[in-house]
Amino acid sequence: MLQRKRCSRQARREAVSAYLFILPLLLGLGVFNVYSFGVNIYYSFTNKSSFGIPNWVGLKNYIDLFQNEKFYSALSNTFKYVVICVPCVVILSIFVAVLLNTNIRGRGVYRTLVFLPAVTMPAAIGLIWKWIFNYEFGILNHLLSGFGIEKIAWLSDPEYVLLSVCVVVIWADVSTRVIILLAGLQNIPDVYYEAARIDGANSAQIFFRITLPQLSPSIFFVTVMEIIGIFQIFDFIFLMIPRSSSGVSHARSLVSYFYEAAFQEYKKGYGAAITLVLFLIILVVTIFQMWMQKKWVHYE
Amino acid sequence: MKKVLLIVLSICLILGLASCTNSSAPSPASSQASPAAGQGSAAPSASAPAPAAEPVTITFGMWDENQKPTYEQIIAKFMEENPNIKVELILTPWDQYWTKLDAAAGAKNDPDVYWMNVYMPKYADAGVLEPLDSYIAADKVDLSLWAEGAVSMYQYNGKQWGIPINSDSVVVAYNKAIFDKYGVEHPKEGWTWQDMVDLGAQLRDKIAAAGGSEYPMVMELDGQPSYLQFITQNGVNLYPDLQTQNWAAPGTIKAFEDIVALMDANIMPPNKVLSDTKGTDLFISGRAAMVYVGSWKAIVLDECDIAKDIGLVTMPKKDDNNKCAVGGISFAMSANSKNKDAAWTFLKYMAGEESSRMQAEARIMMPACISAQEFYSPQFKNIPGEVFPKQANISAPYPFHPAGPSWGQDQTDITNKIYNKEITAEEGCKQLAEIAQKYIDEYNKK
Numbered sequence: 126m127l128q129r130k131r132c133s134r135q136a137r138r139e140a141v142s143a144y145l146f147i148l149p150l151l152l153g154l155g156v157f158n159v160y161s162f163g164v165n166i167y168y169s170f171t172n173k174s175s176f177g178i179p180n181w182v183g184l185k186n187y188i189d190l191f192q193n194e195k196f197y198s199a200l201s202n203t204f205k206y207v208v209i210c211v212p213c214v215v216i217l218s219i220f221v222a223v224l225l226n227t228n229i230r231g232r233g234v235y236r237t238l239v240f241l242p243a244v245t246m247p248a249a250i251g252l253i254w255k256w257i258f259n260y261e262f263g264i265l266n267h268l269l270s271g272f273g274i275e276k277i278a279w280l281s282d283p284e285y286v287l288l289s290v291c292v293v294v295i296w297a298d299v300s301t302r303v304i305i306l307l308a309g310l311q312n313i314p315d316v317y318y319e320a321a322r323i324d325g326a327n328s329a330q331i332f333f334r335i336t337l338p339q340l341s342p343s344i345f346f347v348t349v350m351e352i353i354g355i356f357q358i359f360d361f362i363f364l365m366i367p368r369s370s371s372g373v374s375h376a377r378s379l380v381s382y383f384y385e386a387a388f389q390e391y392k393k394g395y396g397a398a399i400t401l402v403l404f405l406i407i408l409v410v411t412i413f414q415m416w417m418q419k420k421w422v423h424y425e
Numbered sequence: 426m427k428k429v430l431l432i433v434l435s436i437c438l439i440l441g442l443a444s445c446t447n448s449s450a451p452s453p454a455s456s457q458a459s460p461a462a463g464q465g466s467a468a469p470s471a472s473a474p475a476p477a478a479e480p481v482t483i484t485f486g487m488w489d490e491n492q493k494p495t496y497e498q499i500i501a502k503f504m505e506e507n508p509n510i511k512v513e514l515i516l517t518p519w520d521q522y523w524t525k526l527d528a529a530a531g532a533k534n535d536p537d538v539y540w541m542n543v544y545m546p547k548y549a550d551a552g553v554l555e556p557l558d559s560y561i562a563a564d565k566v567d568l569s570l571w572a573e574g575a576v577s578m579y580q581y582n583g584k585q586w587g588i589p590i591n592s593d594s595v596v597v598a599y600n601k602a603i604f605d606k607y608g609v610e611h612p613k614e615g616w617t618w619q620d621m622v623d624l625g626a627q628l629r630d631k632i633a634a635a636g637g638s639e640y641p642m643v644m645e646l647d648g649q650p651s652y653l654q655f656i657t658q659n660g661v662n663l664y665p666d667l668q669t670q671n672w673a674a675p676g677t678i679k680a681f682e683d684i685v686a687l688m689d690a691n692i693m694p695p696n697k698v699l700s701d702t703k704g705t706d707l708f709i710s711g712r713a714a715m716v717y718v719g720s721w722k723a724i725v726l727d728e729c730d731i732a733k734d735i736g737l738v739t740m741p742k743k744d745d746n747n748k749c750a751v752g753g754i755s756f757a758m759s760a761n762s763k764n765k766d767a768a769w770t771f772l773k774y775m776a777g778e779e780s781s782r783m784q785a786e787a788r789i790m791m792p793a794c795i796s797a798q799e800f801y802s803p804q805f806k807n808i809p810g811e812v813f814p815k816q817a818n819i820s821a822p823y824p825f826h827p828a829g830p831s832w833g834q835d836q837t838d839i840t841n842k843i844y845n846k847e848i849t850a851e852e853g854c855k856q857l858a859e860i861a862q863k864y865i866d867e868y869n870k871k
Contacts, residue, residue: 281700
């Protein structure tokens with residue numbers, strides 16, 4: 126009796142100090158995530174602009190949004206980014222992670238090279254690639270002209286601009302994803318591989334029958350994060366394609382569209398509506414993935 | 426014991442966080458002014474009880490990095506003369522300037538004095554700007570000492586909302602070396618658009634015959650240095666009053682058709698080239714023979730590698746005239762300022778003769794202050810800088826509507842579609858007219 130009471134008192138004390146520990150984080154989350162999210166929903170039903178008190182306008186923002194051609198073009202661009210970037214990033218990072226996990230010579234050098242983009246500031250990446258892609262003075266066009274290929278306006282030609290952004294995103298994202306997959310690979314017990322080798326399995330069989338299934342939780346995590354990340358694609362578009370560029374409308378993602386509406390055209394209520402639509406899209410896609418994971422993700 | 430320590434420590438942590446946000450809250454802007462920020466936030470807490478002997482600190486916001494060194498000198502001089510006013514300069518690049526100003530003004534954190542441009546009516550309407558009339562009257566400031574067009578640009582609803590700094594004109598710069606290399610006559614004052622097209626065509630043919638790779642002509646197609654001038658020069662007033670617009674007027678459509686015609690004739694490279702690299706950059710790297718260039722780029726022209734080869738000429742006469750839609754910025758005061766008298770003292774100095782003269786001598790601005798104008802042109806080492814004020818005197822008002830920022834990106838998107846030949850000039854202008862009119866109607870309903 127006495128024992129139990131003391132125990133619970135101690136437990137309570139521990140709980141109190143634990144809550145005190147997470148309080149700073151909770152406060153931050155509460156103010157910057159939970160509260161802002163609620164306010165954002167409210168704003169999406171108002172005509173909030175730069176100054177003044179926002180007025181309730183009901184569904185007007187959503188009606189305008191679904192009637193606006195620009196919204197559909199941004200939506201389709203965003204889906205294009207997802208369809209191109211996600212498979213490339215996931216497959217490439219599995220490939221690179223498996224390579225880096227083998228005992229090749231100079232593994233440290235390769236690892237450093239692959240991880241480099243992960244520790245480089247996105248702003249620096251964007252600006253450097255902008256110069257690489259430049260029509261008149263860019264190194265890429267310079268190299269291509271060596272092969273007799275005509276110059277391409279990578280960031281201004283409507284045909285190429287989206288692909289150019291994808292290249293940079295894939296290059297930058299693979300590195301962070303490789304880190305996660307590499308950790309996953311190193312958690313696969315060696316006994317499976319030993320047993321497979323004793324049974325005479327070849328490398329392809331080992332990869333598809335052991336590595337991939339064992340790695341599937343990590344792959345699942347990487348895929349979910351990548352899809353969410355690409356749906357929210359903004360930074361490289363913003364950094365590489367200036368407002369006045371002729372590539373803007375062909376590279377515009379939903380978040381770029383939100384930024385333009387809210388911060389360049391000062392239609393903040395309308396911007397809030399865009400972000401809510403994006404939130405719902407990501408929510409649906411993520412729920413679908415959670416449901417799908419039963420079919421292919423193996424947990425030990 | 427340990428628990429108590431833990432609790433005390435975590436409370437300290439929370440308080441630390443809270444005080445952190447508190448102390449940074451009044452001056453998110455000053456944290457941008459890197460070195461000063463640390464001292465600024467530390468000093469008041471250390472010497473809080475000290476009485477009012479401390480100087481008043483005011484902040485000043487601007488966007489052009491090229492002009493920062495000169496402004497720092499001017500501000501240093503001002504502080505020397507006014508030891509009880511301390512001025513902090515806050516530089517925000519153009520792309521973020523208005524976004525940040527809006528957020529700061531909404532939180533009553535905007536700089537006391539800042540650069541303002543044609544967006545002024547929006548800020549005046551929102552009550553963010555302080556009308557200057559009472560200060561002007563109290564100090565008996567004579568506004569006729571500044572260029573008339575520039576002063577009237579900052580009048581709105583019968584009040585004066587800013588004192589002008591400068592006038593921006595657009596001229597044509599040409600590379601004499603390229604003209605001479607291909608044996609084509611230089612552009613001459615009093616030329617017409619057709620003369621320009623002819624010169625471009627001659628250059629095009631001779632460059633092609635000699636196997637050269639220069640472009641006869643380039644432009645920056647984002648408004649002020651290009652189509653806004655051509656629309657004006659076709660005799661169209663884009664916004665004749667607050668209720669209407671002339672985006673679909675025949676003269677407007679013709680302005681865009683003429684730009685596309687230059688591209689079709691291979692006198693000007695296609696839009697993808699011009700959109701990738703700024704026209705001025707192509708020109709100063711010797712890749713182009715002619716460019717429409719604004720006076721805000723004057724110092725860049727004067728100090729580039731090919732400066733000695735650069736000639737300047739006023740714009741050719743288009744269908745109606747060769748007037749320049751003169752832009753310009755002004756110093757405005759925040760209605761949120763806590764030290765309005767100090768802010769006014771500073772503003773008056775900045776717009777005044779001494780400061781204008783220093784800006785003119787640094788070639789960063791063609792001053793609106795008339796007595797300082799004579800110091801501008803002689804400062805140029807290589808280019809004939811007197812062409813900028815000459816063009817500024819052949820002027821027309823800058824076309825702007827207070828609701829303009831609302832369709833800014835549509836304007837960019839649609840004009841780009843015209844240049845990319847995805848739509849015709851007529852279709853594009855009609856779309857623009859429709860969008861602009863929609864926002865203008867909304868504006869007038871308020």
